Amino acid sequence: MRKSKQRDAILQVLQGTDSHPTAEWIFSRVRREIPNISLGTVYRNLNQLADGHLIQRIFDDGHLRFDANLHRHDHFRCIHCQRILDLEVELVGLDEAISDDDRFNATGYSLEVTGVCNECQHETEEI
Ligand SMILES: [Zn+2]
Ligand SMILES: [Zn+2]
Secondary structure, eight states: OOOOOHOOOHHHHHHHHHSSSSSHHHHHHHHHHHTTTOOHHHHHHHHHHHHHHSSEEEEEEEEEEEEOSSSEEEEEEETTOOOEEEEOOOOTTTTHHHHHHHTTOOOOOOOEEEEEEEEHHHHHHOO
16 A cells, blocks of 8 residues: 555544544544545545555444454444444353354454443433
8 A cells, every 4th residue: 555645644533533433524524634635535545444454444324434443342333323432342152152153154243232322311311
């Protein structure tokens, strides 16, 4: 991958947040630094970064989001505000259960926990 000022700026924006943003959100931030950048350029660079394993793609309910946290981790998604939080959980027994299944050879897994985040919980309590 050639070095690119635009891609560096995009990666920096993504590394500076843990909100698992969409390309549009990243675009709105990167534009502050590079006003003439286009959404298409942001998409293209995000895909290059993901293909180069510098960031991760997250598919969530039809939305494509991005994550600069490359450690194996899982996600909590709030069904109310769509916020995604990182989960650090050990799934005890899952590795064995997967490798004991001889119908496939697993190369990884992902878990999505859904629910209502604390902020949304407080909001509904106030009503
Ligand atoms: Zn929420
Ligand atoms: Zn994450």
